[in-house]
Amino acid sequence: MNLGTRKLLDRSFTALGIGSIVIMGLALLVVLAPIVSKGVGALVFRETIEHRKLLSTEFHRGDGRELEKEIALSNGYRQKAFDMLAVFDQELEQMTPERQEQYRESYDQVKTALRGLLGPLPGDTDPELARNRYGQTRWDKAEEKLRELLYEQKWDYSNPDVIAKPYDVSRAPGFAGTSLVRLFPYVEQNLDKMLLPEWTFYWGFITDSSIDAHFFGGIWPEIQGTLFLAIGAMLFAFPLGVIAAVYFTEYARDGFLTSMLRSANSTLAGVPSIVFGLFGLAFFINTLHVSESKSVLAGSLTLAIMILPTIIRASEEAILSVPKTYKEASLGLGSTKWNTIMTVILPAALPGILTGGVISLGRAAGETAPIIFTAAVSVGTAIGLGDVLSSPTPALSWNIYNLASEHEAAAQIRHVQYGMVLALVTVVLLLNLSAVILRARISKKLKG
Amino acid sequence: MPMTLEATEPKKSKDSSVRDIYLPPERKKVSGGGVPHVSAKNFSIYYGEFEAVKKVSADIMSKYVTAIIGPSGCGKSTFLRSINRMNDLIPNCHTTGALMFDGEDVYGKFTDEVLLRKKIGMVFQKPNPFPKSIFDNIAYGPRLHGIKDRKTLEGIVEKSLRKAALWDEVCDRLDKNALGLSGGQQQRLCVARTLAVEPEILLLDEPTSALDPKATAKIEDLIQELRGSYTIMIVTHNMQQASRVSDYTMFFYEGVLIEHAPTAQLFTRPKDQMTEDYITGRFS
Ligand SMILES: Nc1ncnc2c1ncn2[C@@H]1O[C@H](COP(=O)(O)OP(=O)(O)OP(=O)(O)O)[C@@H](O)[C@H]1O
Ligand SMILES: [Mg+2]
Numbered sequence: 001m002n003l004g005t006r007k008l009l010d011r012s013f014t015a016l017g018i019g020s021i022v023i024m025g026l027a028l029l030v031v032l033a034p035i036v037s038k039g040v041g042a043l044v045f046r047e048t049i050e051h052r053k054l055l056s057t058e059f060h061r062g063d064g065r066e067l068e069k070e071i072a073l074s075n076g077y078r079q080k081a082f083d084m085l086a087v088f089d090q091e092l093e094q095m096t097p098e099r100q101e102q103y104r105e106s107y108d109q110v111k112t113a114l115r116g117l118l119g120p121l122p123g124d125t126d127p128e129l130a131r132n133r134y135g136q137t138r139w140d141k142a143e144e145k146l147r148e149l150l151y152e153q154k155w156d157y158s159n160p161d162v163i164a165k166p167y168d169v170s171r172a173p174g175f176a177g178t179s180l181v182r183l184f185p186y187v188e189q190n191l192d193k194m195l196l197p198e199w200t201f202y203w204g205f206i207t208d209s210s211i212d213a214h215f216f217g218g219i220w221p222e223i224q225g226t227l228f229l230a231i232g233a234m235l236f237a238f239p240l241g242v243i244a245a246v247y248f249t250e251y252a253r254d255g256f257l258t259s260m261l262r263s264a265n266s267t268l269a270g271v272p273s274i275v276f277g278l279f280g281l282a283f284f285i286n287t288l289h290v291s292e293s294k295s296v297l298a299g300s301l302t303l304a305i306m307i308l309p310t311i312i313r314a315s316e317e318a319i320l321s322v323p324k325t326y327k328e329a330s331l332g333l334g335s336t337k338w339n340t341i342m343t344v345i346l347p348a349a350l351p352g353i354l355t356g357g358v359i360s361l362g363r364a365a366g367e368t369a370p371i372i373f374t375a376a377v378s379v380g381t382a383i384g385l386g387d388v389l390s391s392p393t394p395a396l397s398w399n400i401y402n403l404a405s406e407h408e409a410a411a412q413i414r415h416v417q418y419g420m421v422l423a424l425v426t427v428v429l430l431l432n433l434s435a436v437i438l439r440a441r442i443s444k445k446l447k448g
Numbered sequence: 449m450p451m452t453l454e455a456t457e458p459k460k461s462k463d464s465s466v467r468d469i470y471l472p473p474e475r476k477k478v479s480g481g482g483v484p485h486v487s488a489k490n491f492s493i494y495y496g497e498f499e500a501v502k503k504v505s506a507d508i509m510s511k512y513v514t515a516i517i518g519p520s521g522c523g524k525s526t527f528l529r530s531i532n533r534m535n536d537l538i539p540n541c542h543t544t545g546a547l548m549f550d551g552e553d554v555y556g557k558f559t560d561e562v563l564l565r566k567k568i569g570m571v572f573q574k575p576n577p578f579p580k581s582i583f584d585n586i587a588y589g590p591r592l593h594g595i596k597d598r599k600t601l602e603g604i605v606e607k608s609l610r611k612a613a614l615w616d617e618v619c620d621r622l623d624k625n626a627l628g629l630s631g632g633q634q635q636r637l638c639v640a641r642t643l644a645v646e647p648e649i650l651l652l653d654e655p656t657s658a659l660d661p662k663a664t665a666k667i668e669d670l671i672q673e674l675r676g677s678y679t680i681m682i683v684t685h686n687m688q689q690a691s692r693v694s695d696y697t698m699f700f701y702e703g704v705l706i707e708h709a710p711t712a713q714l715f716t717r718p719k720d721q722m723t724e725d726y727i728t729g730r731f732s
Pocket of ligand 1: 495498518520521522523524525526527
């Protein structure tokens with residue numbers, strides 16, 4: 001091969017490499033960008049006065065006097081809308097039953113939409129659920145709700161060949177000739193004065209517990225649960241995995257038993273995580289009774305079993321890649337095998353071992369299936385460190401799934417889901433980052 | 449390999465009255481030395497079925513320098529490593545015959561190989577400092593054997609580094625990582641690290657093969673310094689080196705100890721034809 005061809009090949013391979021890295025970066029961007037942009041919406045958004053009321057009553061946060069003033073201000077505008085309702089109520093009473101019936105349905109929808117916007121209407125009994133005690137806490141949602149007030153959604157069944165399509169019909173013409181007609185333009189124009197939206201950074205999303213099944217509040221119990229589970233899993237799996245790796249590499253003789261153990265370990269790494277979940281339930285909870293039912297302990301143990309093979313393999317490789325000369329040097333100085341492992345081999349292998357640990361930690365934090373039966377509950381408060389042995393906990397991975405698919409009002413709390421996804425990604429990234437930094441420091445120390 | 453033998457040119461003057469050892473006049477007799485320190489009797493070393501060292505019988509004299517020469521693959525390293533049982537690391541390696549150290553069976557059932565290695569230190573072909581600071585490298589052995597006091601350790605570190613002629617070069621950076629040293633410095637560090645355990649025997653397996661001539665000269669000077677205090681065995685491919693630094697030379701060929709004699713004698717009047725062929729470079 002002549003020089004020209006060789007150089008050309010070399011260059012094209014370089015280009016190929018750069019190209020694939022760029023594609024990888026783009027793919028990452030495509031995945032991460034929406035997670036970040038949508039997730040940030042859970043923390044940074046235009047909060048309405050309803051949100052400030054909520055924070056004040058539920059979390060005793062915010063400036064009370066300032067809030068009073070704002071409430072007075074917004075109530076001024078709200079009262080006019082309420083007055084319009086009252087006037088229409090009187091009008092309604094004087095109508096014939098048929099005409100009453102004509103307005104009934106749409107009027108109820110109007111009131112429901114208004115409740116959604118502003119909270120309970122005058123004369124309503126105090127609602128039990130927190131979601132009904134407050135109006136829209138987020139301005140973007142309030143604007144959606146406003147549409148519900150102004151327009152009625154109808155379905156177009158005209159073409160039987162296609163699925164019916166929704167279309168909006170303005171409500172105001174339906175109330176032509178009544179006093180309620182004035183309500184629609186009034187609310188449309190004065191909604192911002194009734195709700196007083198303001199940009200805010202709601203850090204409580206990270207530190208607060210949720211209220212009314214994630215309608216309001218934050219996701220601290222989930223974040224904490226994820227941390228407990230992941231760290232708990234590491235507490236069991238990391239020492240065990242490293243010890244097993246030391247045994248495999250330094251002590252085990254090559255024989256039938258060792259090769260069996262090795263292949264068992266490899267097989268374990270390929271088992272689907274849901275199987276671990278069921279195993280955890282059957283073994284840790286039903287057989288060993290480590291806790292009466294789901295608990296952080298049982299979940300951590302299950303996750304530990306799941307990540308053990310990864311840790312063992314990574315540690316084995318790290319230990320095997322320690323130069324033999326270190327071992328010879330140490331033994332040659334009259335060190336025992338055990339001492340050599342502890343003072344020379346493990347320190348030199350530590351960066352590699354940590355890498356395995358990091359990958360496993362991220363996996364333990366992110367897995368859903370193993371904790372479904374062993375540790376996770378959908379809604380709960382943050383548990384104390386003392387409760388980990390017996391209490392289940394909400395966790396990010398499981399609650400993301402739960403909120404998206406099982407929650408009765410999933411569509412209304414999408415921002416919480418996105419926030420959770422962002423939180424999970426961040427938790428995993430932070431865990432990884434800290435380990436990467438640790439690894440870099442150790443490597444640097446080893447290299448001198 | 450053509451050789452110059454000035455260093456060991458036999459002198460006519462027979463004033464040195466050593467009978468058991470034929471020393472050129474510039475090499476002094478070591479007082480208290482010259483007793484068998486390590487003795488092999490019909491000692492064979494096997495890798496599985498393969499007999500790498502065959503029925504060697506020899507006495508290694510204390511406090512003198514013994515060089516081991518021979519073509520590649522003749523079992524030099526194998527023999528050297530068997531003396532402090534480093535071959536134990538190789539799974540299928542075993543020995544027959546007897547190897548005695550100070551009258552004790554090296555491969556005896558009750559021999560503590562850890563204690564043995566403390567007494568028989570080894571420096572390897574490639575410098576192999578730990579990825580730790582210079583200080584920690586030297587202090588590794590003493591710490592292992594229970595010395596914790598910082599002052600004592602500092603003393604040992606300085607003494608060992610001085611013995612290895614490295615002190616002046618590294619005294620101001622003891623806390624720096626040893627991997628930052630040059631190859632020659634690293635090798636002397638490894639010697640210092642071994643000396644810090646105060647061994648009786650020093651085994652050197654081609655300690656200068658990875659070094660440039662200057663660093664090699666330093667190591668050779670070091671061996672001269674240490675001669676008389678330690679029993680030294682050095683494997684080398686460099687016959688000038690063997691003749692420069694050693695008092696005795698062992699010539700191995702295909703696992704067999706062909707000749708074992710005072711260096712001056714072996715290089716000038718080899719008894720065996722094969723030895724002569726080898727040292728005059730007629731085969732390699
Ligand atoms: N771990 C091992 N397993 C099997 N055979 C080995 C092993 N180490 C060495 N041998 C064999 O034993 C013989 C002697 O090897 P040894 O390393 O002692 O030679 P050497 O004289 O030191 O050679 P060199 O000068 O190249 O270092 C060689 O034939 C070699 O192939
Ligand atoms: Mg060798």
